[in-house]
Amino acid sequence: EGVIPQEYTLIKMEVVPPFPLKLGVLEAKKVYLAAATLRPETMYGQTNSWVLPEGKYGAFQINETEVYILTERAALNLAYQGLSHVPEKLTCLVELTGQDLIGLPLRSPLAYNEIIYSLPMLSVLTDKGTGIVTSVPSDSPDDYMALQDLKSKPAFRAKFGVKDEWVLPFDIIPIINHPDYGDKSAEKICKEMKIKSQNERDKLDKAKKEVYKGGFYLGTMLVGEYAGMKVQEAKSLIKTKLLELGQAVVYCE
Numbered sequence: 001e002g003v004i005p006q007e008y009t010l011i012k013m014e015v016v017p018p019f020p021l022k023l024g025v026l027e028a029k030k031v032y033l034a035a036a037t038l039r040p041e042t043m044y045g046q047t048n049s050w051v052l053p054e055g056k057y058g059a060f061q062i063n064e065t066e067v068y069i070l071t072e073r074a075a076l077n078l079a080y081q082g083l084s085h086v087p088e089k090l091t092c093l094v095e096l097t098g099q100d101l102i103g104l105p106l107r108s109p110l111a112y113n114e115i116i117y118s119l120p121m122l123s124v125l126t127d128k129g130t131g132i133v134t135s136v137p138s139d140s141p142d143d144y145m146a147l148q149d150l151k152s153k154p155a156f157r158a159k160f161g162v163k164d165e166w167v168l169p170f171d172i173i174p175i176i177n178h179p180d181y182g183d184k185s186a187e188k189i190c191k192e193m194k195i196k197s198q199n200e201r202d203k204l205d206k207a208k209k210e211v212y213k214g215g216f217y218l219g220t221m222l223v224g225e226y227a228g229m230k231v232q233e234a235k236s237l238i239k240t241k242l243l244e245l246g247q248a249v250v251y252c253e
C-alpha cells in the first residue's frame, strides 16, 4: 500500500429483495454491495457490477438498518472511519464468497438500467478498495473486456453460473465524449490495441492510462444533469450529490 492515502467514493448498490437463501438472515435489512470508484461521474453508464468469484466477502452491519457487503479488510477501514454499528469493531452477519454474490439483482445510483447484476471479473483485487467494482464498459477498458468475455463466451458464463439474461441485454451506454476516442472510448482503444481478453494485463494497463489522460481533462459529459459540462467540473458536483442523497460514502485507504 502506498504512503499517500487514496480516497474512493463508495457507491451503495442496493440488493433487491427477495434475497437468496445465503442472504436470508439479512431479510429485514437494507443490504448494499459497496463498490469503490475513482470515477463517480461515470455511474450513469453502469451495466453490472464485478466481484472476484473466489474472493472472501462478508455482510457487515454499518448501522441500525444498513448492511454493506465488502471485504473484511475494507469493513475494518470503514469501522475506523466512523462507519460501523459498533465503533471500531466489526459485526459480520454472514460470511460470503464472490460466487455467492454472482447474479444478485442490484439497484445502483444514477444507473440508466433500473436493475443490473453482479458478475465475475478475474482481475478484481481483494486487497484494494472493497473488492466490489462497478462496471462502466463505455469508459473503463477492464470493464469493457470483462463484459465482452462474458458476452462472447457461453462456456465462461456457464463456469460461474451466469445466466444469459444477466449479461446479454446490457449494451454499452455512451456517457462521456473523449476528445481522441469518441463516445465509447474503452471499446475504441481495446479494438485499436487488439486486446483479446480481460487477462491481457499489460495491454489493459496501457489502455487505461491512455484513455484516462484526455478523458478526464478534456472529456465532456453527454448525459445526466451536467450534460455538456467538462468531466473535470462535473465530477465533484456528481460526487457531492451522491453523498448528500445518502447513495454513496467516502472511503480512504
Ligand code: A2H
Binding pocket: 006, 036, 037, 038, 039, 042, 123, 124, 125, 126, 127, 128, 129, 130, 131, 132, 133, 134, 135, 136, 139, 140, 141, 143, 208
Ligand atoms: B474505476 P486505482 Cl469508468 N480491483 O471505477 C480491481 N479494480 C478495482 C478495484 C479492485 N478491488 N477497486 C476499484 N477498482 C477499479 C469506474 C472507472 C474506473 C472507470 C474508468 C477508470 C477507472 C468504473 N469501473 O479506474 O488502482 C475502479 O474502476 C481507472 C483507474 O485505485 C476504480 O475506479 O487507481 C479504479 O479501479 C481504482 O483504481
